[in-house]
Amino acid sequence: MKNVIEVKNLTKEYKKLKAVDNLTFDVYEGEILGLLGPNGSGKSTTINCILSLLNFSDGSIKIFGKEMKPNAYDLKREIGVVFQDVAIFDELSVYDNIDYFCGLYIKDKEARKSCIEDAIALVGLEDFKKFYPKQLSGGLLRRLNIACGIAHKPKLIFLDEPTVAVDPQSRNNILDGIEKLRNNGATIVYTTHYMEEVEILCDRVIILDKGKIIASGTTDELKELAKIEEKVSVEVKDLDEKYIEDIKDLDNVEDVDYSNGLLLITYKKGKNNLVELMDYLKKESIKYNKIFSERPTLNDVFLELTGKELRD
């Protein structure tokens, strides 16, 4: 696969603090790469270094095979950025905002017009073209923010937590839009701390903590890293301590927790765990309301790797 971004030994230091510590990774053409990590893990700093918004202490960054510099305007033409904070003019309408930011890349008025219409359609703002930012909800503002960043049809797009504080409808719309961008051939670097979004969208994920890569791969590959295989929850009333001890002795059981009528069993890797549990419950005539099984999430992986939650 063709490399779109090549980051080698990237280090960014703020006095004594290493915000980014010797990062090396590639981003391939047409993929969505998720940069996952808690606040302060170095996601935004990494992106800012790649975009030449920040000077870095060491390492090299290449985009489309060329070294990225603040004055690499030919490279910048192919890049679109959607920052975490909404960056739009309060004095301009939705259409004029997109027109302005698109105009920083495309001079031709007619070409720009079609790009703006496409961007508006992509984020679903057709009914709000003449609205001013003050008239828009938080979710619609986020959509406008995205439209401003991608209207010029870039080949490489950086999306820095684009769904922070948006309503579910806007979030779905934004995620659909990102899918469409990928389907149109764009390469996307997506930073977030919402693991569900990463699982839905990303082809590959890099997990960052304290400026270092602590794991990378596809979501399935990452989940393989976890010791636990499965988590089973059972709604059951008044369970005796005896039964809990018995369940702990079942095959592959890593941990059992019972509180407020909910029995939570964590399994190590192994097969037929749910079947064995149900057989035991039947054998002991233990009545239960609901039972459900789930695979470990990226948050579980992150918890295992770092000892803390992703949203810490």
Add this chain to the structure above:
Amino acid sequence: MTIFKTFLKVLNKCKAPIIIYTVFLIFFGGFNIKTSDNSMSFVADKPDILIVNEDKDNKITNNLINYIEKNSNKIEIEDNEEARNDALFYRDVNYIIYIPANYGEDFLKGVNPEIKIKSTGDYQASLAEMMLERYIKVANIYNDTYSLEDDIIEKVNDTLSKETNIEITSKLDTAKLDKASFYYNFTNYCILAGCIYVICLILSSFKNENISKRTIVSSINYKEYNMKLLISNTLFSIILWMFYVLLSFVLVGDIMFTAHGVIYIINSFIFTLCAVTIAFLIGNLMRNKDAINGIVNVIALGSSFLCGAFVPADILPDSVLKIAHILPSYWYIKTNEMVKTLEEFNFETLKPIVINMGVIVLFSILFITITNIVSSKKRKKN
């Protein structure tokens, strides 16, 4: 064009304050100009004087009283000291002259009797004092030379009756020049306020941290972007300046077609460019849109008051004028005041005006330099 078009759209959003400042100028400045006195004639002022005569009927004393009454407005007040003091306090009289008993006889004897006075201390009281001193000095001179009472009175009246004709030789239409100066002094506030308000508002949008980040990562050259912004803002300021110049043709038309008018126009143009640099500096220092109104008031209104845009600089305290030296407005207004007294146009007369304009240009260079330092430090900090 994208930047310029966006500049115009943002500008369109702040048309209300521009209109308010312009209306303010037209109403206050224009109204003041139209209602001010046009005459060039000279009329001597007469003070209000009360004479308390304790002397008996005496020719010398009566002559003094006649002279004073002829050259002042004689005021009648109740005959007690409290009423006289009240009259002074309420400015019903400017000057009270107490002629002592036996004044006439003592004068002829050469005793030089003391005349007590009470005064409000204003300029009309000074006029009264000058009049009294003049009479006494002349009378004393003739008292030394002539012995007869009637001779002295005749000579004194003869001398004091001589008047001087005053002819104004200046070719300047001072009334109209006063109006033009007043108008252009007033534009100090309008140009400063207009430029600072609009440029700061526009810069606070364009230089918003997030929008700046998006601009830096775009394919536009950031220096070129800044240059386009500067040109757009300067263009707006020039249009604003042209509007005020056109307005001056309406309000004080005649003067604007003379050499005086040309200097007013050049001076205001240089000041407008300086106002742009001030606005750019402030725009780079602040980002909060809510603070713009306060800044406009502090800088535009403050410097206008300190430098004599609203009230003549002559009546401002020296300490205020010393502070005003560090403001471009002072040099701008000073030039306007110089222009109105300019009778001949040659190297010598124009030199101080050119120097003042040069000072404004130096201020502009200083503000540009500070702006560059501030923005470069900000970039490094970010």
